[in-house]
Every structure is written in structure tokens, then in C-alpha cells.
Amino acid sequence: MTVEEAIAIVEQLLERGRLTRAQEIVFRYAWEGKTYLEMARTVTYDPGHIKDVGSELWRSLSQALGEKVTKNNLQGVLKRTAQRQQDINTSSTLNFQPFTNYTNWGEAIDVSQFYGRTTELETLSQWIVRDRARVVTLLGMGGMGKTALSVKLAEQLQGEFEYVIWRSLRHAPFFHDKVTECIKIFSHQQVTTLPASPYEQITCLIEYLRKYRCLLILDNFDTLLEQGKGTGCYREGYEPYCELLWRLGETGHQSSILLTSREKPTEVAALEGDGLPVRTLALSGLEVAAGQKILKLKGLSGSEDETRQLVECYGGNPLALKIAATSIRDLHEGNIACFFAEGTTVFQGIGNLLEQQFKRLSTSEQQVMYWLAINRGKLSSTELQTAFTPILPKPKLMSVLESLRWRSLIESNTGGFTQQPVVMEYVTKCLIEQVCKEIVTESSQYLVTYASMQALAKDYIRDSQIHLIVRPILNQLLITLGSADQLEDKLGRLVRKLQKEKPDPQGDEVFRDGGWDKQIRGRRNKADSNSQKQSHPILASPR
Ligand SMILES: Nc1ncnc2c1ncn2[C@@H]1O[C@H](COP(=O)(O)OP(=O)(O)OP(=O)(O)O)[C@@H](O)[C@H]1O
Ligand SMILES: [Mg+2]
CATH class of the missing domain: 3.40.50.300 (P-loop containing nucleotide triphosphate hydrolases)
Known part of the structure; x- marks a missing residue:
């Protein structure tokens, strides 16, 4: 910005509309950063007079601009003023001709x-x-x-x-x-x-x-x-x-x-x-009647009870209902009861949808999602804190919970935090895949978390965990590794590795307390006595 441009702005601001001769001299020299004494010497004015002219000018400018103007901040203030004026000018050249509606x-x-x-x-x-x-x-x-x-x-x-x-x-x-x-x-x-x-x-x-x-x-x-x-x-x-x-x-x-x-x-x-x-x-789910209309629109009919159950099962998520309705028509000839009998509600399409959501999460958020899925029921924030304090400090945990709630991946109501059924199934499926991968590669990121979490659970939850998590994991591992012997070797090596890395409190205890050990041993004993009857004995019956 040149001094001439600055003077033009100043003159617009002053009531008088122009600088006096003395003001202009003071302004020009102040713009160059000269002191009052230097100014007075150059123009052979009385230094006291020059200073008074200056003070009066800065006071008038401060009033006009609504901010303190001094000899020292003069350039900064006027540059900002010029910028603001440019914004306004740009705006005033905008074209304002509205259509109605x-x-x-x-x-x-x-x-x-x-x-x-x-x-x-x-x-x-x-x-x-x-x-x-x-x-x-x-x-x-x-x-x-x-x-x-x-x-x-x-x-x-x-x-x-x-x-x-x-x-x-x-x-x-x-x-x-x-x-x-x-x-x-x-x-x-x-x-x-x-x-x-x-x-x-x-x-x-x-x-x-x-x-x-x-x-x-x-x-x-x-x-x-x-x-x-x-x-x-x-x-x-x-x-x-x-x-x-x-x-x-x-x-x-x-x-x-x-x-x-x-x-x-x-x-x-x-x-x-x-x-x-x-x-x-x-936005939460659609009410049941609206969800039922979507099912009908997709050509899926069933009893009032069945369709209600289906809408509730997907938490009233219209997209999930649309995908589910199509899948039920294709895979079960539109028979909702058959679909429920199969027990899987996460189809490919919804899985993809949830996958997109899940991929967006930070590691801590994913861990909390895993923990909630492992726990199956509701967890209060105090229970979550008690269980996970060493891993996530309280403030971090609270912000993770809030973030997950914002993302609508968890719900919080009176009893604590939980996940919608379809979300929980998806997260469980991811957990199973993850744990299997870790066992096969003998690493231990989620496995330890999983096993220690399991050790904390109430009995009825532990049963559900064994049914819905441990057995599918063992099932998958048997397919991948080929035999129960291989599986036991693998787990043995992993336990020894855990003991080395984390001598307390986890290591092999997590397997014992978490029920893994019993599961494998129980299935192995059964396998030995029933080897003729069962192809995958380790999975054959609950513990
Ligand atoms: N109230 C409704 N009645 C009927 N169909 C609906 C209703 N709400 C949503 N849908 C249908 O459900 C599907 C998913 O809805 P929509 O695309 O609005 O979800 P979204 O929340 O925007 O999802 P995303 O976060 O992926 O963008 C769409 O096919 C939409 O037409
Ligand atoms: Mg959308």
C-alpha cells in the first residue's frame, strides 16, 4: 500500500474530508517511520506543535475506525481497513436480482x-x-x-x-x-x-x-x-x-x-x-409403521409381528430395511421367519455400509466399539472406566464415547452405552476376523483386550460371548490352520509370547480366565472320545 492510497483512505474517514497541510506532513513522515523530532527538523516546525498535530490526528482516526491508532501501528491499521473496504467493494459488485422461489x-x-x-x-x-x-x-x-x-x-x-x-x-x-x-x-x-x-x-x-x-x-x-x-x-x-x-x-x-x-x-x-x-x-430410526411400509414397498410381506421384529432388528434404519427386504426375498423367498431362523442379520450390503462407518474410526474408537460388542449388553461409563482405565484414561474415554455417539454408532440411555443390534453384529464379525488374523500371525493387539474383557464379564454374558465370539473364532481358525493340534500349538506359542511381553497381569491368564483354555481343552477331550463322529470337535458343543 502506498502513502497516497493511505491518505485517500484517511481523507474518507475524517469528518473534514481532507488532511490539513500540517496533518499531511505529519502523516507522510509518520508513514515513513520518522520521529516527531526528525519531522520538526526537516520541515523546521516547532517539535511541540508537530506532536500536537500528530496526537490530534491519531485521536480522530481512532474515533473513525473504532480502534486505537498510533504513529507506530498506523500502517497495520490502514492495511486492514483497506482490506475490509475491498471486501465490501467486491460484495457491492455482486449481482443481486432474486427470482422469487x-x-x-x-x-x-x-x-x-x-x-x-x-x-x-x-x-x-x-x-x-x-x-x-x-x-x-x-x-x-x-x-x-x-x-x-x-x-x-x-x-x-x-x-x-x-x-x-x-x-x-x-x-x-x-x-x-x-x-x-x-x-x-x-x-x-x-x-x-x-x-x-x-x-x-x-x-x-x-x-x-x-x-x-x-x-x-x-x-x-x-x-x-x-x-x-x-x-x-x-x-x-x-x-x-x-x-x-x-x-x-x-x-x-x-x-x-x-x-x-x-x-x-x-x-x-x-x-x-x-x-x-x-x-x-x-436422527433415529423410523417408527415401526413407516418401516413396515418400506418393507411392503420392497415387496416383502409377513405377519404384523414378523415385520415389526424386522424393523426393530434394524433399528428402523430405512436403508438397512431396504437391503434386508431384498435379501430376504432373494434368499428366503420372502419368508421373514426363515430369515430369523438363520440368525444372521448382517448381509453383504449392510456390512458394506457399516464397513464405511467403521473405517472412519480412530483406533481408540474402534477399541471401544469392540469392547461394547464383546460385552453384549449395556455398559455404564463407570463400568467402562473401571474396565479400561489402563488403556484409555478417563477424559479420553469420555471423548471417544461422545464421538461414537455423535456418529450414531453407539446409543446412550439410562442403563449406559450400547450398540444397535445390527451394529453389534457387524463389530463382532470384525472382531472375529481380527482375532483370527492375530492368532495366525501370532501378534496380540485386540486379542489381549478381548480376553481380558471377557474375564470381567458376568456369567450369562460370558456364555453369550463363548457362543457368539469364541466358538466362531475357533471355527474359523480350524478351517485356516487345518487341525486342533495346529491350533493348540499356535495358541501355546502366542501365550508364551504374551507372557514375555506382558508378564502381568495378562499372558496366559487371559486365556484361562477368558474361557479359551477350557473351550479348547474341553473340545479336545470330546474330540478324542468322539473323533469318529465329529469333524470339528472343538466346536461341537458349548463348554
Ligand atoms: N422416511 C423414509 N421413507 C422411505 N424411504 C426412506 C425414508 N428415509 C430414507 N429412505 C430411503 O432409505 C435410503 C437411505 O436414506 P438416505 O440416503 O436418506 O440415508 P442417509 O442417512 O442420507 O445415508 P448416508 O449417511 O449414507 O448418506 C434411501 O434409499 C432413501 O430413499
Ligand atoms: Mg445421505
């Missing part, structure tokens, strides 16, 4: 077959229309119906807005591209280039959101967040979206932004509140 649905999905969700639709429209919430986040696990609900809501509310724009972030668009796209829409393609800095781009966007009442829906916000780093971290290069959320939540404007996400962005967590303009709705 302009809608742009992007890749929004079809919601002509949409059931239930009346309460959620009511709550969301109250927040947006009555309370004028600026940022609303719709949170829920994959397949729960966030996208569908956001489209339905936008359809219902479009009459309330001058602009409705629905955009998916599923393919992680760069911030600049997405903002440009939105501004092009708002300006009817008149504005095609934006300032370079994300800060200024957001300023432009907010200008439109101030000027018009807009509903901007950003679907799949979680795509912008980093996998495996705890909740709310942005992927590299996507940080401007974080700034966007802050400013959309904190700056006054008359529009509403609806986000859908599997995870709660940190800024939303920091800004939200019941009486505040930033709100979150955690």
Missing part, C-alpha cells in the same frame, strides 16, 4: 416414496421458519434417512424462501468450486470469478445470505472430515469449510443452512444450543 435441486434424490418422520419435519421447520436458525445439522448413521429427510423438508419449505439450493458434498468438492457454484446461482451466472482468499469468498456468500432468505442444503458434510482422527477434523485442503461453518453460525444473516452428516462438525458442537441459531437434530 428459485430452486436448484442439484443431485437431490427422489422422495416420492417417503414415510413417517412427521415429528422430525415439524421440529426442523419450527427451527428454520419460526426460530430462524442459521445452521441446522441433521445427524445420523449411514442409511438412516438424512438425505431423504433433507429433500422432503426443502420441498415443504420452499415457499418460505427466495432461494432453495440443495447440494451434495459426497465427492468432496473443493471449497472454492462449491462456493463459486453457489454464487453463480445466486447471481444468475453474472459473477463468475471470486476473490482468491476463502475468507473473502465467504464474505461474498454471506452477502447473498444477508440480502435474501435462502435455504442452502449441504448433504454428506462428513465427507469433508478426516477418517480415523476422532470427530470433527477436516481433511487436508478442506479447512475453509470449517471457517464457513463458523461464520455462517456466528454472522447475522437471514438464511438457513441445513447440513446432513454422519458426524457432528466441531464448530457445530461449539456453537449449538436450544435457544441459539445453531441446532442439531439426531
Whole structure:
């Protein structure tokens, strides 16, 4: 910035509209960093007078700018002022010509077959229309119906807005591209280039959101967040979206932004509140009647009881119900009772869905998920702390639990924390695979955790663990290793390794206390006496 540009700004700010001759001299020399004495010597003025002129000038500028201006901070303050003016100028060249009720649905999905969700639709429209919430986040696990609900809501509310724009972030668009796209829409393609800095781009966007009442829906916000780093971290290069959320939540404007996400962005967590303009709705499953309608739509019929059970089994997750309905039709000729008799509710499609979710978790989050699956029932936070204190300190554990809850992978209610049935099955399946891998490679990451956890469990839970975890593991290992002898050798070596690495309190005790030892020995004895009858004796009967 040149001194001439600085003087032009100063003259705009002063009431008089111009600098006096003495003020201009003081300003020019102060800009060069000269002292009052140097100025006085150069222009042969009285140093006291020069100082007075200076003090008066800085006082007037401080008043005009609302911040303290001195000879020393002059350059910094004026550069910031120039930047602010540039932002405003950029905005004022934006094109403001609204359509009435302009809608742009992007890749929004079809919601002509949409059931239930009346309460959620009511709550969301109250927040947006009555309370004028600026940022609303719709949170829920994959397949729960966030996208569908956001489209339905936008359809219902479009009459309330001058602009409705629905955009998916599923393919992680760069911030600049997405903002440009939105501004092009708002300006009817008149504005095609934006300032370079994300800060200024957001300023432009907010200008439109101030000027018009807009509903901007950003679907799949979680795509912008980093996998495996705890909740709310942005992927590299996507940080401007974080700034966007802050400013959309904190700056006054008359529009509403609806986000859908599997995870709660940190800024939303920091800004939200019941009486505040930033709100979150955690989406749970569909009510039974709506779930039953989905099953019917997919051509699956059954008794009232069977369909109810199926909806409950999938926690009312519409995607899971759709996938399950198709699978039941294909594999069991539409017979729900047959499907239940088989006892597996995690089909390929839902497995994929959960796999995506699970992959996003940090190691600590995955461990807590494993522990909850191992425990089978509810665990209070105190029980979790007692069991896992050496591995996860309390504050870390609490933040992991909160993060998992945000991701809708665990539920918390009065009795403590637990997982939806389908989630628990999926996590158990992963655990079994993981433990098998570790035994085969003789490493011990989850195995020790698993075995020590098992040692803590109540009897009835331990039975269920043996039935649902230990036996499938042994079953799988027998197939992989080929014989019970091989398996026992493998486990023996692993136990010795554990003893060496962790002499107390784990090592071989984990196998004994966890019931593994008995399982193997029991099956081996039986195998010896019944070897003619059973191909895999180790698995043949409960302990
Ligand atoms: N209320 C509903 N009635 C009927 N079908 C629904 C309903 N809600 C969702 N669906 C259907 O369930 C499927 C999953 O819904 P949707 O895509 O909205 O889930 P999502 O929560 O956005 O998942 P993701 O986190 O993977 O984006 C879609 O096929 C959708 O049409
Ligand atoms: Mg979605």
C-alpha cells in the first residue's frame, strides 16, 4: 500500500474530508517511520506543535475506525481497513436480482416414496421458519434417512424462501468450486470469478445470505472430515469449510443452512444450543409403521409381528430395511421367519455400509466399539472406566464415547452405552476376523483386550460371548490352520509370547480366565472320545 492510497483512505474517514497541510506532513513522515523530532527538523516546525498535530490526528482516526491508532501501528491499521473496504467493494459488485422461489435441486434424490418422520419435519421447520436458525445439522448413521429427510423438508419449505439450493458434498468438492457454484446461482451466472482468499469468498456468500432468505442444503458434510482422527477434523485442503461453518453460525444473516452428516462438525458442537441459531437434530430410526411400509414397498410381506421384529432388528434404519427386504426375498423367498431362523442379520450390503462407518474410526474408537460388542449388553461409563482405565484414561474415554455417539454408532440411555443390534453384529464379525488374523500371525493387539474383557464379564454374558465370539473364532481358525493340534500349538506359542511381553497381569491368564483354555481343552477331550463322529470337535458343543 502506498502513502497516497493511505491518505485517500484517511481523507474518507475524517469528518473534514481532507488532511490539513500540517496533518499531511505529519502523516507522510509518520508513514515513513520518522520521529516527531526528525519531522520538526526537516520541515523546521516547532517539535511541540508537530506532536500536537500528530496526537490530534491519531485521536480522530481512532474515533473513525473504532480502534486505537498510533504513529507506530498506523500502517497495520490502514492495511486492514483497506482490506475490509475491498471486501465490501467486491460484495457491492455482486449481482443481486432474486427470482422469487428459485430452486436448484442439484443431485437431490427422489422422495416420492417417503414415510413417517412427521415429528422430525415439524421440529426442523419450527427451527428454520419460526426460530430462524442459521445452521441446522441433521445427524445420523449411514442409511438412516438424512438425505431423504433433507429433500422432503426443502420441498415443504420452499415457499418460505427466495432461494432453495440443495447440494451434495459426497465427492468432496473443493471449497472454492462449491462456493463459486453457489454464487453463480445466486447471481444468475453474472459473477463468475471470486476473490482468491476463502475468507473473502465467504464474505461474498454471506452477502447473498444477508440480502435474501435462502435455504442452502449441504448433504454428506462428513465427507469433508478426516477418517480415523476422532470427530470433527477436516481433511487436508478442506479447512475453509470449517471457517464457513463458523461464520455462517456466528454472522447475522437471514438464511438457513441445513447440513446432513454422519458426524457432528466441531464448530457445530461449539456453537449449538436450544435457544441459539445453531441446532442439531439426531436422527433415529423410523417408527415401526413407516418401516413396515418400506418393507411392503420392497415387496416383502409377513405377519404384523414378523415385520415389526424386522424393523426393530434394524433399528428402523430405512436403508438397512431396504437391503434386508431384498435379501430376504432373494434368499428366503420372502419368508421373514426363515430369515430369523438363520440368525444372521448382517448381509453383504449392510456390512458394506457399516464397513464405511467403521473405517472412519480412530483406533481408540474402534477399541471401544469392540469392547461394547464383546460385552453384549449395556455398559455404564463407570463400568467402562473401571474396565479400561489402563488403556484409555478417563477424559479420553469420555471423548471417544461422545464421538461414537455423535456418529450414531453407539446409543446412550439410562442403563449406559450400547450398540444397535445390527451394529453389534457387524463389530463382532470384525472382531472375529481380527482375532483370527492375530492368532495366525501370532501378534496380540485386540486379542489381549478381548480376553481380558471377557474375564470381567458376568456369567450369562460370558456364555453369550463363548457362543457368539469364541466358538466362531475357533471355527474359523480350524478351517485356516487345518487341525486342533495346529491350533493348540499356535495358541501355546502366542501365550508364551504374551507372557514375555506382558508378564502381568495378562499372558496366559487371559486365556484361562477368558474361557479359551477350557473351550479348547474341553473340545479336545470330546474330540478324542468322539473323533469318529465329529469333524470339528472343538466346536461341537458349548463348554
Ligand atoms: N422416511 C423414509 N421413507 C422411505 N424411504 C426412506 C425414508 N428415509 C430414507 N429412505 C430411503 O432409505 C435410503 C437411505 O436414506 P438416505 O440416503 O436418506 O440415508 P442417509 O442417512 O442420507 O445415508 P448416508 O449417511 O449414507 O448418506 C434411501 O434409499 C432413501 O430413499
Ligand atoms: Mg445421505
